Amino acid sequence: MYAQTVLTALIAWPAIAAVAVLAAPVRWAKHLALAASLLEFAISVPLWWVFQPAGGMQLQLDVPWIPSWGIHYAVGVDGISLFLILLTTFLVPLSILGSYSYITTRERAFYALLLALTSGMIGVFVALDLFLFYVMWDVMLIPMYFIIGVWGGQNRLYAALKFFVYTFFGSLLMLVAILALVYVVAQRTGVYSFSYFHLMSNVGELGTLAFWLFGAFFLAFAIKVPIFPFHTWLPDAHVEAPTAGSVILAGVLLKMGTYGFLRFALPLFPRVALHPAVQTAIVTLSLIGIIYGGLVAMVQPDFKKLIAYSSVAHLGFVMLGIWALTLQSVQGALMIMINHGISTGALFFLVGMLYERRHTRLVLAFGGIAKVVPLFAAVLTIVSLSSIGLPATNGFVGEFLVLLGAFRTYPAAAGLATTGVIVAAMYLLPALQRVIYNPLDKPENQGLADLSARELAVLLPLVACIVWIGVYPTPLLRRMEPSAQHFIESVRPAPGARAAAR
């Protein structure tokens, strides 16, 4: 019972709850939304044990949706999507709790949109039908557009539009590519189907068309990741978005780009992905993301923008790990996807808490506040350290595995990427210093309130994950290993397997 319905329940429940939140009295809205998201999390938790690491794609459900076009409602989960689902259901309640005092207008709409967004995000990660995937991809786009555009900062309309046009442009290209792919495969097999497995097993040799289709998928996902030079929507969107929007945007939405590469772009078009020119381009762009993103982050006066650019750097590590195609690098990339959601999410919460107190995010508006808000300073320090990958925090595990694995495939690039750990210290530690250390010279800061119980409740689960994943990531690594292995083999068959296929 649980096995067949859980994924559908995870998609449906937030959507139903969103309607309920809209209908409920305003003063109940946030509590209702929190309760609904906690229930969503509770529904997802048993996945941790139900999931069989060696079982491949599982908990599948496949029912015809628009049979005449070969469209199915098909969902399933493997070791790649499992943790993205759990990350989503984990971050949403925290985002809602973190918005309690931040969101003061149109609360019902805000929380309903956040819940609708949850449905879309889960849908993206479980979809096994490319049409369903496309629908879910766009479903989650719209709530985020409104969250930024309605509850955002001063420049919110520009940022929301930029986010929307950029992502929608990519998703349209992806739709064209999906339709073309379905058509070509149908020409070959006589079956019109959007099924992931059908397309995977029958895609065969596409010749030059593969380059165009890969290119379309690449653009859609590259914008989302974001890969340089498609990244400039991100700083704007982050700075303008309300805290919850930034947390979800960084924590989950960016991962859809890298998830798209793992699930679709590489397995469907391995020959293109492994073409030397494509490899060179991707690795170069990853390096640019790591170094350039970090250096640009270093000179940002706005703390949120700094974190936004640091995301470009972190996701650069993910891309490098994916393309290096070793077990360590791919699992490291998956770990960074999770860790970035936790650490960057926590950073956005912390900056949001500063903003609620002072209505500024400028690093220079603070200084010396460790003296007045020691608890806040302690949490910010721990989270910053995890973000720059201090060993025994979660951040280290992902970066170490990516670099170690990538070193086997691209030694020079991995060596250069390793200098990213210096750059990380160069952008985060000065910001940390300017906010919590240095003289407490601004009178406005002398009366700051330390973290409240509610704020601690938002942050402590994240801090706990930082330590847990840093010290004992084995349960996660074990669960993702077979799927990572399968991914690598689907892109680059082992020499033995290729011989057997002939």
Next chain:
Amino acid sequence: MPTSLLGALWVVPALPLLGFLMNGALALWRPQARTAVSTIGVAVLVLACGAAVAAVAGFAGLHPAAPLVIRYWEWMPVGDLRVDFALQFDQLSAVMVLVVTGVGALIHVFSVGYMQADAGYARYFAYLNLFVFFMLMLVLGASFPVMFVGWEGVGLCSYLLIGFWFNEQINADAGKKAFIVNRIGDVGFLIAMFLIFRATGSLDFGPVFGRAAMVFPPAGASVTAITLFLFLGCTGKSAQIPLFTWLPDAMQGPTPVSALIHAATMVTAGVYLVARCNVLFALSPLGSATVAGVGALTALFAATIALKQWDIKRVLAYSTISQLGYMFLGVGTGAYAAGIFHLVTHAFFKALLFLGSGSVIHAMHHAYHATHAHDDAQDMRNMGGLRRYLPWTAALMWIATLAIAGIPPLSGFFSKDEILGAAFALGTAEPAWLVYWAMGIAAALLTAFYMTRLMLYTFHGPNRTGDKEREHLHEAPWVMTGPLVVLGVLSVVGGALNLPELMGGGAALQHWLEPVTALADRMRPVVELSHAMEWTLVGGAVLVAALGIVGAVRLLHPEALVPARLAPPETGLERLLWKKWYVDEIYDAVMVRPVQWLAREVLWKTIDLRLVDGLLVNGSATASRALGWLGSRLQTGEVGFYVALFVVGVLLVVGGAMR
């Protein structure tokens, strides 16, 4: 039951971790509970020291040829990568654990007095406990990644403690600089790990060192690259050329921190790393020569700077850099036991010197505080004649000074002599080492000189503190002087640890460490010198030390000094030394500011804002809007215009088809 005793090895690092958690909680919620904080903070160290002694005693009974490895849990198992959270105990770890917990316990006791009045008392002990935990992970880790946890962890604690008084920007800056400079070195450590894993398929010490001789051809490029990258890490953590600039700034931290982290333990981690990886370094002559050469050069270079510093702690900081250079000269020469020997004796006398300077600063600070003066409590020009007010500190620091200068029979004499002797012996086969040896001798001369200078200016001649202030100068309480006495005794007798056979000793430490260095020793046979030659070297070294001391006494005139605020600016060579050869300024001009400029003006403002976002993104938006405007202008609604367009279009199409 020695083995079960070793099974409980985890207790040693767990105790300070527990202390950190408890003191950390107190720091956040009960910062005024000083008694509880000092009880917890000191007790965990004393207990850890006891546990360490028990573990070493148990281990000594076994004295196994291979390290004991205790695995606790799987950390990062991915495919063929297997990294466990595992500790290992061997003769080298034993020495380090004793130094860390022993000297650590003494410095914790001293801190109870030194930090007494500080508002951040609980936070201080939390950080100090955490440091000891990470330092123990560093020396007990059974693999490169676990060692790296300690390696970066001690760096973190160093960062937190340098910037302990964080409301002054200079302190926070110094902490940040230490972290970032160390990260440059850490990149070397990481890349070395990747190379090691690619070559040997493992990151555990046992398999890596066991397979090294088979995997790596001697003097091959691969093992040389590994050793050089590892050594890059060492230059960061152990403040060697070119990454030494953070350590003098680190003196912004509380003085007991300087004693523990920036003299006795953390900064020696690089020496430990080379000694731990002795097999790899033995396989790479170039790697070893680099270690020895950089060590010798740093020993000499830092000693020149120490000659002209006025801040008492800065003299000691450059002295530490210089002495670490000796240790690298030792381990780079292949005299691993000698390098570790100097590490141990240096921990004794340098901790003593720092804590002694802490007593001095404590007294000076107290005096200035009492009269509300704002003079520099660390500038030696404001001191002078302090032996009358701090007799114990003066006597104990003289012991340490003679020890570091290399006067027999104090501990530093034996350990430094062993390093220089080994370098000279290897020099008879490989002439490069004769140059290193000569640099070491020159540095020894300078060492004796600048340390005597420090003592003369601080404790002798007339007092320059001020007439009113002078009445408030007095010796520190016993909780601070007590640890000094213990360190003084150790500085005197520490040489007994490894009394050379030449002088009728048993070279105990060297024999103790033999199981650790056996493989490397076989690869790099020691060059034997004749007894006569050895005695000549010893005599020469003692002569050089004596020359430095006598020279300083003869050449320097403490009575001619004036207080810092009246002192004229330095000129010429003196200024060059006082300004530390302008290395910080050069780094700033060549590295720091260009990178800042590149990031701000080129990458962000030009490429990101103007090019990518302005031209490409918003440019294409503008272009499409313009296209839309053009299209809308075509919709004029006048039939004649449409007809004209239609005709033009038809003509174009027909024209195209005709061609």
